Amino acid sequence: MCLHCFSRRALFGLPAMLAGTAALPAARAARAQAAPLRIGYLPITDAAPLLVAHARGLFEAEGIGAEKPTLLRSWAQVIEAFVAGQVEVVHLLAPMAVWARFGSRVPLKVVAWNHVGGSGLAVAPDVARVADLGGRTVAVPFWYSIHNVVLQALLAEAGLKPVIRRRGGLAPDEVGLVVMPPSDMPPALAARQIAGYIVAEPFVAAAEALGVGRVLRFTGDVWRNHACCVVVMHQRDLESRPAWSQAVVTAIVKAQLWLRGNRAEAARLLSREDPNRYTPHAPAVLARVLAPDAADRDAYLASGALRHAEWRDARIDFQPYPFPGYTEELIRRLRSTLVEGERGFLEALDPAAAAAELVEERPVRQALAAVGGMAAFGLPDSFTRAETIAP
Numbered sequence: 001m002c003l004h005c006f007s008r009r010a011l012f013g014l015p016a017m018l019a020g021t022a023a024l025p026a027a028r029a030a031r032a033q034a035a036p037l038r039i040g041y042l043p044i045t046d047a048a049p050l051l052v053a054h055a056r057g058l059f060e061a062e063g064i065g066a067e068k069p070t071l072l073r074s075w076a077q078v079i080e081a082f083v084a085g086q087v088e089v090v091h092l093l094a095p096m097a098v099w100a101r102f103g104s105r106v107p108l109k110v111v112a113w114n115h116v117g118g119s120g121l122a123v124a125p126d127v128a129r130v131a132d133l134g135g136r137t138v139a140v141p142f143w144y145s146i147h148n149v150v151l152q153a154l155l156a157e158a159g160l161k162p163v164i165r166r167r168g169g170l171a172p173d174e175v176g177l178v179v180m181p182p183s184d185m186p187p188a189l190a191a192r193q194i195a196g197y198i199v200a201e202p203f204v205a206a207a208e209a210l211g212v213g214r215v216l217r218f219t220g221d222v223w224r225n226h227a228c229c230v231v232v233m234h235q236r237d238l239e240s241r242p243a244w245s246q247a248v249v250t251a252i253v254k255a256q257l258w259l260r261g262n263r264a265e266a267a268r269l270l271s272r273e274d275p276n277r278y279t280p281h282a283p284a285v286l287a288r289v290l291a292p293d294a295a296d297r298d299a300y301l302a303s304g305a306l307r308h309a310e311w312r313d314a315r316i317d318f319q320p321y322p323f324p325g326y327t328e329e330l331i332r333r334l335r336s337t338l339v340e341g342e343r344g345f346l347e348a349l350d351p352a353a354a355a356a357e358l359v360e361e362r363p364v365r366q367a368l369a370a371v372g373g374m375a376a377f378g379l380p381d382s383f384t385r386a387e388t389i390a391p
Contacts, residue, residue, distance in 0.1 A: 036065035037248060040072050040087035043279035044182060044200040045118050045289055045316055046229035047091050048270060051278045053255035055269055061254075062247035068276065074181045075142045082108070088237060089248060091229040094327070095144040095334055101358050103345045107235040109360040110322055111249050112367075114229040115256075117220030118289070118316030119147055120204035120305070121154070122213040123196035124189060129304075130158040130216065135170045136195035139180040139188065143339035146228050147198040148177070149330070150219045152337050157391040162338045177338070189213050200228060201289040201316060202281050209285050215305040220313055224388040227326055238360055249320075249363035250370060256318035257371055260378075263291035289315055308390065319377040320364050327355035329387045 037059055041047035051069060053059055059066040070087060072078050075096060082090045083106055091114045092100070100106040127133060133155070140148045152162050155175055165176035180188060185197040190212040197203075198219070207213035220226060231252055238245045259266050267286035270278050279286070288296070292315055300306040328351035335346045365383075368374060374381050 036067045037089065038067050038087045039069035040078050040081045040090045041069050042073075042075070042078060042091075042182070043071055043281070045202055045270070045286065046114055046200050047278075048259055048266060048290075049114055049252050049255040049318060049320075050089065050091060050231070051270055051276075052259055052266060053251045055274075055276060055278070056255065056258065058251040058254050058258075059248070062251045064244060064247050064251075069278070071278070073183070079106075082106075082232065082234075085234075088234060090232050092232045093142055093145045093147075094227045094230050094330060095146060095149060096142055097230055097232055097358060098327075098331060098334065098354070099144040102349060102354060103342070108232050109235050109238055110230045110327075110358055111233050111238070111245070111360055112231040112252060112320040112364045113227040113322050114231050114252075114318075114320075116225040116227055116317050116319060117218065117313060119150075119198065119200045119219040119228050121151065121196060121198040121216045121219070122185075122189065122204045122207040123216045124192065124213055127195055127216060130154050131160065133158075133175050133195055134160050135172045135174065137165055137170075137176040137178060137193075139178050139185055139194050139197040139199075141182055141199050142179060143341065144334070146219065146223070146226055146330075147200075148339065149333050149337050150222050150226075151177075151198045153222060153333075153389070153391045154217060164338065164340055179340075186210055186212055202285045205285050205288040206281075209282075209288070214303070215300065217305055217307075218300070218315065220315075221306050221308055221311070222389065222391050224308070224311055224390075225313060225317070225319075227322070230322065231320075233360075235360075238363075242363075246363045246366060250367040253320045253364065253367035253371060256320055257376055259290075259318045263287075266290050319374075319379060321368060321374065321379075321383060322359045322361060322364065323383070323385050324352070324355045324359070325385060325387055327358060328352055329389075331355070 039050050041050055054066050054069055078090050081087050097110050155162050160175050162177050163174045165178045170176050182199045182203045185203055186206050188194045267290045268283050271283040271286050272280050301309055331349055331351040331354055
């Protein structure tokens, strides 16, 4: 298996692809005035709002048609399909959106957060603490991911140094990082090709269900209520058809609100047992993430997977507003995060200016107003917050 090919193709092949697609025919831009919305996604819980909006007819309720979302197999495929105009809406890793907009000049906009939390670090049974990862290999889903950012914060706290995995051995204080598609992670852990992986659910829950690993930490217990995936649209759509774009965002916000109140039903809807077969996951695995037993929390507190009992946050939660302070702090942290490939663009970014350029928040504010504001999601009526990071 090529552990680097997915990320390398995206990181190094995207600029060439952009050269070939930057001048898309005007007819393609006009196509969607009447054509159904096309969505691309990975089969992870991050995609839940997009899939629920389709399954429950929320796009149609807002006056737009929608094709069944297209399942893709890697983050490289997601960004490639988006850039090529094969899909109009995708969920992207929040740092990936930063890289695509500023590192590869993809004309995209973040229009909402897709979810918060919903990821964790799964490790082999013999790993009792982060320090035990020294001299071993850990997989991340993409270099530009919140998973890579949080993992490296945990490694630094334990006195370990991340390195891009290379031929030859690792020093006792080094942890080799490799990029791997989420679906490959549980088998690789079971085969002891890696000592752990940090990724979106339900692949962390899958390690538990399969008995191949356990949760060492949840990412949301390190960076409180961090955005993992964000909803991304083409800038040209936001500019050329604002009413259509507003309808898309409103449907997604309503899907998030439904998810918060119907977690068990959502686990069944997203599973392989639903007629739509949005994901290949069993309902029980998805329920472990979306609608966990109360006893699970006590077990995670006892094991140390959760250390901040006072936060009382869900394993995964949903709220759409893209807090600017999060994007600003994310950019600052990306500057000190090890990634493969060119990263000079990060140093040139002013965090506040970049956050303002990356995000188009008018549609999500309007959608929030239509459903009762931030209070509908159990949040204070404010569009600012302080970031809490505590490894």
